[in-house]
Amino acid sequence: MSQLKRNIIANYTSQIYVTIVGIALLPLYIKYMGSEAYGLVGFFAMLQAWFAVLDLGLTPTIGRETARYQGGATSALTYRQLYRALTVIFVVVAIVGGGALFLSSTLIATKWLNLETLPVEDVVVAVQIMAISVALRWMTGLYRGVVTGSEKLVWLSCFNATIATIRFVGVFATMWCYGFTPLVFFIHQFIVAIIEIVVLAQKTHRLLPRKNSLNEVIGWSFKPVKPILKFSLTIAFTASVWVFVTQTDKLVLSGILSLKDYGYFTLAVLVANGIMIISGPISSAIMPRMARLNAENKHEELIKVYRKSTQLVTIIAGSAAIALVATAKPLLIAWTGDTQLAAQAAPILQLYAAGNLFLSVAAFVYYLQYAKGILRYHLIGNIGLVVILIPSIIFAATVYGGVGAGYVWLSMNVLFLFIWVAYVHSKLEPKLHLKWLWNDVLKIILPSAALVTLISLIEIELEGRVENILFVIFVSTLILSSSMLFSEQVRSKLKLQLKINV
Incomplete structure (x- = not known):
């Protein structure tokens, strides 16, 4: 290995x-x-x-x-x-x-x-x-x-x-x-x-x-x-912007909500942040490896690591995010046994989980810039994001609370992935973006999203924590299986394994 x-x-x-x-x-x-x-x-x-x-x-x-x-x-x-x-x-x-x-x-x-x-x-x-x-x-x-x-x-x-x-x-x-x-x-x-x-x-x-x-x-x-x-200060600025982007809603709401309600909001966001947490190990592993490959002028290996890692994050983080969106309320009921808490936190959990999925995928373009030592696009993109996101979140959080902040968070991350990431790819790796977006991201996510949509059309009455957790496990297993089935990397390994067995 x-x-x-x-x-x-x-x-x-x-x-x-x-x-x-x-x-x-x-x-x-x-x-x-x-x-x-x-x-x-x-x-x-x-x-x-x-x-x-x-x-x-x-x-x-x-x-x-x-x-x-x-x-x-x-x-x-x-x-x-x-x-x-x-x-x-x-x-x-x-x-x-x-x-x-x-x-x-x-x-x-x-x-x-x-x-x-x-x-x-x-x-x-x-x-x-x-x-x-x-x-x-x-x-x-x-x-x-x-x-x-x-x-x-x-x-x-x-x-x-x-x-x-x-x-x-x-x-x-x-x-x-x-x-x-x-x-x-x-x-x-x-x-x-x-x-x-x-x-x-x-x-x-x-x-x-x-x-x-x-x-x-x-x-x-x-x-x-x-x-x-120059490299360090660029990262410093973008890291500061990142904190403003990801933490302004929490700062604003900590001064608006009572500590009790803020605790409920924090619980929902913390669960949704599991999406970023489970994608973190891959970034920690590939960033030094990609920087080393770039220093050794091994371009093809660098792109190979980049694309394979994107698929891995999409399978794991994508499956987790879609499962959270589909089963937010049953999960919270099974987990806490508190229906009131689940009713308050579920909408926030769904919005932040979906937003974090797009964020975890969009983050890959930063890993590429980090490896190449070219961070000006990351700098410009984050400045633009913070200029739009910060006032929007302050307004939404002040007027509509945690749910308003969640809608802004999801919208901004969707736009960032489909607009800015495409632009940066065109500058650093021309002709990569569409292959990367379709083969390594959308082909894996869309079937799972369609499956969840079908499940949501069925009205299911669940009683008790055991029934809720079984439902969550069932849906999560379906979503993960679908994501793996539509991944080229996983299918290639399965075909190779079948040939070996035959």
Whole structure:
């Protein structure tokens, strides 16, 4: 088995586990902590996403430069000098960003969040703990970039699964001993963040070139950053735009909705984000590989990886998204046992799941630009997207709440895929787009969508959690089977297997 396949399998195994653990336990959080306290947990997740604005493009940059070093395009000395310079920047930004959030804790608790029963003093302390935890977790981006760029993704996947177990499962043991309160929850997350950063730092230092193998002293200088500054700042800007695009609705609604209703909204969006989570392992595996192939001038192999990966994401993420759209309410009833919660969250879940499907496919054009080191189209596209999306989401979320934000999210991602991605492909890889869109995306998605449409025409009355979960499993299996059947890559492998058996 090739290293790329092992990395993808390891990533998927880990990511599926992390996703299942994180999502499956949400009803327990709401049950034992209360929906308002869970809204605070959702606010914590949003803060982590917004903190990425301070990344300055450093995480993907160190990942790409690590892959280039592994491919022989960068010397060991230059790479170590770059790593040291980026370490300084990471530490400074973590202190400044975390400190600003820490000092704003009282303002956030009293002026922004709509509290109902939680004590203000406890929320202030919780936000302060959030600030330190977010800064620590953001610092791990430097180390994850090195590990990912080195393609040590099997180790990273195992580590992520372990940390997720401690973070999501272990917290119940802590709260069982000390109380099911937000303070206990966030103190536990703080301790996990410390463990995470220490282990990742140790792993990173074992992957770096040995100092005694270098011909010169590494020194302290920011000169190594200059050659990649344009690339890094471009990523930084687009990453910031990405945060604005994906998190503005959550920020706006956190100040509009009560923490209880915000908890319901967060639950629906978190489940829908599973679409992006399960496509993440492929991007983590192929981005350093594509960057390395581009550095080695292996163009045909690069496009082959690009197209095969697109089909894989379309099969897995596409099937999951379509299944969520078709079975949103039965899934939520089976999962939580709360029909009122299901009725409120299902429409939001459907809209965000569909939007995330188009987003996960459209993201591939960024992977291509990343590999080639040409990000101006990504920059322009994201500027255009944010100019249209941000005011639209603010208006829709303010007037129509979570459902309004969901409709905007879906519409913008559909337009981005069919208009902007086509344009970028025409500039970077002429004649690729139509083959890519039809053979690697639409031929897989459309039959499943048609199947779901037929199922939706049948009125089915379901009672009880068991009946609902069986319905969800049945529909999901049909959708996945349909997607695999219409994938050229899967059909080719099945034909080859049949020939071997014969």
